[in-house]
Amino acid sequence: MMLRVLQGMAGLLLLMQASMASAVLTIEIIGAGEHQIPVSIVPFGGDEKIAQTINAVVTGDLQRSGLFRLVDPTGKSPHVPAEVSYPDWEVRGAEALAIGTVVTQGGRVEARFRLLDVVKQTELIAQAVSASENQIRAIGHRIADLIYEKLTGDKGVFSTRIAYVNRQGKKFSLIVADSDGHNEQAVLTQNEPIMSPAWSPDGGQLAYVSFETGHAVVYVQSLYTNQRRVLADFRGSNSAPAWSPDGKQMALVLTRDGSSQIYLSRPDGSDIRRITFSGAIDTEPHFSPDGQYLLFTSDRGGSPQIYRMPVKGGPTERLTFGEGTNFSPRHSPDGKSFVFAHLLNGRFHIAMQDFQTGQISLLTEGGWEKKPSFAPNGKLILFASEARDRGILATVSSDGRVKQHMFTQSGDAREPVWGPYP
């Protein structure tokens, strides 16, 4: 199974290699999780350069999650269980220890890795992770995912990808990158705006809005072949594409019949039918994980707020009240809550609301924070922010405790969206 996944990724990465740009430069981490698991990652044996890259990716991933405290392994370098002296690691306060070796053969790299429980002195994981030699970072992300999953009980998201728009002067690029911002690939570059990228549930396609023909048109582009098709190009604006969880339906926003209203279509653009009839601005539809409901933004009540309606029709419910206006709702992967951008007194915050209690929590202090989207495990939220007069990508843990800022090399990063599990 894993091999298949890696092979799929290999094809994808190979295809995109041509347009490979250099990586994100800086990542700043603010705050820490309540309980951090002390873990030590020993640089693997074998090819030193490859081992170092893998080590940097694994430690970087675990650190950014905010859930781990990395214990310095300096002075000890076991690579197999027989070389491990558990008291050495207990003294350093490590509860878990990762060791391993890398083997290169015929253009492929295999990392044979083990995760050991220092306290119980047992082996938690013994697994080989392999990929072609130009995807060493992917090996690191996979190992980080295995460690994260074993020690926290939640699925890791380090092997996932993100999409965003980078604006540099008049140039707009639609970028796909690894979850840590590295390995950026430009999917589309042009001198007209691009917005609202949306991942297909299988991660193989991106829907987005492009202004290249002079008005907003929705396209769907394959990330494997780079071929694309027009999803909707009616008069006025065509925008806000969203995929149903089964990938068989899309929601989008058209102004062909007047103001912005929500429509459903097949992913090939056929069978378009209108599902909101408010005459107000209804936009930013997002399917619930079970595919039954749509969250959306509407100003039908006088100001932009978050609403929910059944996809098949039925009563629409307003979900946000109180001071301020609200935009860009997205369901959490477990369907129990939603995130959105909350504008209050001229500042945008990333906010989360529980469906059952209606309780709102602000996850950020506020600024120019827009367009939140959940990581597929629901533990992190990616959003657009601003720092040092530049648009940047940022994440916040769903409990609001850990934040990180990702600075792209140049230009303004905007419109980020987290992709599905590979």
Next chain:
Amino acid sequence: MKKLIIGIVLVNLLAACASEPKKEPVAAAPAASTSAPAAKAEAPKVAPAAPVKTAADPLNDPTSILANRSVYYPFDVAVVQDEDKPVVQAHAKYLSEHANRKVRLEGNCDERGSNEYNLGLGQRRADGVNKMLELGGASADQLESVSYGEEKPRASGHDEASWSQNRRTDLNYAK
């Protein structure tokens, strides 16, 4: 800012009113005089067709109310404000009298909203101008309304001075 816009509109209105009665003779004269120093040798061939056309087209007159090609809005509002109505009405009249001219209405917003909400708001702004032009005599096939939302700001600051410039609909005539 609003006062300033009103000021500009008023000045333009006055200018337009003042120049109205003597428009034809005034317009004809400079057309003839500009063609003279420019290219004397070729004057007989070129002059008759081109200058007459531009002279007759008030769209190219910088003192005309038609020189105003943007209407501005308060925050999260898409209705054309009273002070901008004469501008839109003048364009409607012009379009009704020049059936061959086409104009694109481009709605824009400030950044206080999501991109998608602002795309909808910009479209509503452009559509509002579109409707007013139609009511004023322009025909639907002369008009196209689009929105850029907050994607093409004229000014990039996070302040009202920038925002007030970005909340607008531009009337962009096809060349």
